[in-house]
Amino acid sequence: MRPLVILRPEPGAGRTAARAAEMGLTAACCPLFEGRALDWDAPSPGGFDALLITSAQTVRLAGPRLALYRALPAYAVGRATAAAMAAAGFDAVIAGETDGSAIAARIAADGHRTVFLPGGVDTAPVDPGPLSLHRVAVYEMVETDAGALDGLIGQAAVLMIHSPRAGRRLAGLVARERRGRLHVVAISAAAQAACGEGWASVQAAERPDDERMLALARRLCE
Template identity: 55%
Template sequence: MNRVLILRPEPAAGRTAAKAAALGLDVRVHPLFAPRPFAWTPPPASQFDALLLTSAHGVRLAGPGLTAYRGLPTYAVGEATAQALRDADFADVVAGAGDGSAIASRAAADGHRRLLHLGGTTVAPMAAAIDVTRVAVYSMIALPPDPALVADAAPGSVLLVHSPRAGERLAARILPDGRAALHIVAISPAALAACGAGWASGQAAARPVDDEMLALAARLCE
């Protein structure tokens, strides 16, 4: 059976690994980045009529400033982010299965016009008919190169790439002459493009969610 390598940061990497193991896949976890808190000044909640978080990292690392927005309608990308918000005592949380643009559009459709997005220092472009104020509350720190990543990338392995930055980092770790027997499954076309060329195959999930990525990986492992 082909091996699946998970490159996303913890604790999300552990959740993906558990899902992959439940599918009977041979899993290795090699995070390329680790999230760290980023100093920020909470803008007044009165300036906004809704809150958006695109990662559970934002909930975990925003610190006490996050509590100022508990009274706002809140939107989350993914059920894991939504659950993290509920665990932080946010009562009115809408979870979206798409990307940031999709959930921002949902907020606009619900009548909101001033959205506060608490996220990382690097964020994907967001297209929506709504005024979005982005505030960074965490950053992703590149981890030192791990020789075990290359050692575990046996021929036929499938590498799961959850962001364009991870694709860039992977391309720097596995050079073109080591890619021909490895497969890429990416969360988006942008993440796939960031991996560069020369892989045995490359696919982007139809929707930017773990289940779609793992379904593609499972087919490659059959």
């Protein structure tokens, strides 16, 4: 069985590894990035009629000022983000299962227009439609040394890539002549393209969530 190498940041990497272990896979974590909190100015919650959070990293790294927005209707991208928001005291979080653009359309359909969107310095684009999105960077993702990666890819392995930025970094870390025995499972078509060429295979999940990524990875690991 090929080992699975999970390259996403913590704490998500640990959650993915735990789920992989439940599926009988041998998994190791080697995050290519880690989150770092930024100092940020919190705009008045009175200026917004909804809150959108696209990553659980926002909840983890925004700090106590995020609590100012608990009274706003709350929306999240993905179940993990919604769960993190609920744990942080947000009630009745509405979760979208695809991407930020899809949940933005839901927010607009619910009648909201001015939306607070705290997040990372580098975030996936969101089509706002009729919404006015007020973005504030509350964290940044910085590169780790990823020194353990060499030892983890010395043999055939399956690599999980959770963002285009991670795909680009992986392409920079692994020389083309080393890619022939390595399979890549990417969270999206954009992340798949960022990994470059020369891999044994590169596949994107049909929807951007861990369950579908792990289903692909299991077939490649066996």
